[in-house]
Amino acid sequence: MHTFFQNRRDAGHKLANALLHHRGRQTAFIVLGLPRGGMPVAAEVARTLGAPLDALVVRKLGMPGHNEYAMGALASGAVLVLDNRLIAAAGVKREAIEAVQVAEQDELLRREQCYRPGRPPLDLSGQEAILVDDGLATGATMQAAVLAARQAGAAFITVAVPVGSVQACARMEELADKVVCLHQPPDFQAVSIWYESFPQTSDEEVASILAHAQ
Template identity: 55%
Template structure:
């Protein structure tokens, strides 16, 4: 194990991001749910505001953990075209999965944010945080959603990620921080002693303590 839990992972990830400490026009965004406890520790250590960017993996109908793509706030959808061609999934199946995940995405928007509008991201440095990178599909959707809001700089930061996934982001964003890249990678949860599912209530509580407007 590399990390005790997401809190430990967030504290250790923050030590790799000290260049952004107290930087004006900088914000930390966690990917719910598991990325939020990590992002909370990063925001706390760097004294930066925290918010969420909601992303949902599009799992295969008979293998939910296998991502055929992802969706994010702002009506962004990323599909793994090579995988879809190999599996020959019908457009109807893809649309059905997308609709189901869109409903969950909208539910989470309401649950986590309520009536509070998202923080303004234009011309800001945004640090996108998750608890790990396996294929990178979910984070790619997050980056695509974020790019539509024209931030000045995008940084992806994770405690652990596969070498391949981390290298992929070097080409599409300004900075990538993978604190650990063990090989063979296999799955994110293998590198945590405690990888219990984060609840909606935990996400709401963490946001309540850290959300504020950037300086």
């Protein structure tokens, strides 16, 4: 097993090279990073393509007692995605789901205020939205992001990630208009193992990226 990327910036640079056909296009498009980890990747994509950059805030709904496993996700615009098959198999009760949902909704609102203070909700009417994350594991958060972008009026949605599981990328093919995934390793395991350096992205870093973009 070997890593594909030095860090998120390197991943963004390589991902941008796969999207160069967008540069100089006359039709409107915007790059939307999924905070937190997707923002450094998205920033490099937007810079290379000469595109506007913004954030589409999403939150994973972690399985009670096993938070690393996503049983669903929330996104801006009151979008909720639940993996009902997983929830049923794990026997998660409705009360537990609602408790996680309330907590993550509070965190989503906090991040909206932190990253996009005083700014109106995203209006993507007539635009192509390029949704960027640092990788796809289950795909739950990206699924919520795609639904949120549709709700905001996006005319065309491209999901763009450096690495993803085969299953998650296949799911995105069903939901998005186009999917760009540089690597789909059969032994995926986790996003982090395909990066040499994969530190947690901070709120301050996300806010700084967006402030610079504005």
